[in-house]
Amino acid sequence: MKFTPNLNNGRNIFVFGSNEAGNHAAGAAHQAKVHWSAVQGVGFGPTGKSFAIPTMDWNLISLPLSEIQHYVDRFIAYARLHDELKFLVTPIGTGICGYDHEQIAPMFKDAPDNCVLPEEWKQ
Numbered sequence: 001m002k003f004t005p006n007l008n009n010g011r012n013i014f015v016f017g018s019n020e021a022g023n024h025a026a027g028a029a030h031q032a033k034v035h036w037s038a039v040q041g042v043g044f045g046p047t048g049k050s051f052a053i054p055t056m057d058w059n060l061i062s063l064p065l066s067e068i069q070h071y072v073d074r075f076i077a078y079a080r081l082h083d084e085l086k087f088l089v090t091p092i093g094t095g096i097c098g099y100d101h102e103q104i105a106p107m108f109k110d111a112p113d114n115c116v117l118p119e120e121w122k123q
Contacts, residue, residue, distance in 0.1 A: 010049070013085050015075065015115075017092030018043050018052035019060055028090040044071060051075060055093040062097045065107075072107040080112050091118040 014036040016028035022043035024033040029052070032038035037048025044054050053071050057063055063071075072092075079087050089108065093099040105121035 011084070011086055012049070013046070013087045014038075014050040015087050015089040015092070016050060016052060017055040017090065017095065017097060019056035020044070020054045020058045020063075021060075022047075022052065023060075024052075027095045028092075044074075046078070051078070051087065053092050055097040055099075062093075062099070065099070065103060068093055068099075068104070069107050076108070076111055076115075079115050083112065083114050085114060087115045089115055089117050091120055094120075 014032050016032045016038070018024065018029050020043040022039070022041040024030055024038050024040060029038070032048070032050040032052070033040065036050040038050045038052065039047045042052055044052055053075050055063055055068050089111070091101060091104065093104045094101055101120045108115065108117055108121065111117065
């Protein structure tokens with residue numbers, strides 16, 4: 001799922017998979033940096049007009065699913081507190097991190113209505 005910059009209207013927040021170091025060099029993380037003002041060095045949380053969810057550690061090794069779930073739970077809590085925003089969630093963890101959609105999608109089962117989930121996860 002690719003969200004183009006014209007969706008960056010001030011209310012939309014681009015949610016992307018990151019690494020704990022906040023090195024936004026590739027994939028959706030790079031898109032977040034270039035088009036959504038994500039700041040290098042911010043590996044988790046709000047940054048610019050985006051929100052980073054780590055799926056890889058400081059050394060760019062995929063995090064265990066349980067650790068990703070912890071970060072996703074924290075994101076969901078944040079999204080619930082900010083119902084004035086619309087969170088455009090990319091399929092985190094399914095690119096260079098290497099997990100399948102079936103492994104990540106259930107982590108978002110309790111996401112509030114202001115989260116737009118990838119089509120691949122809506123089944």
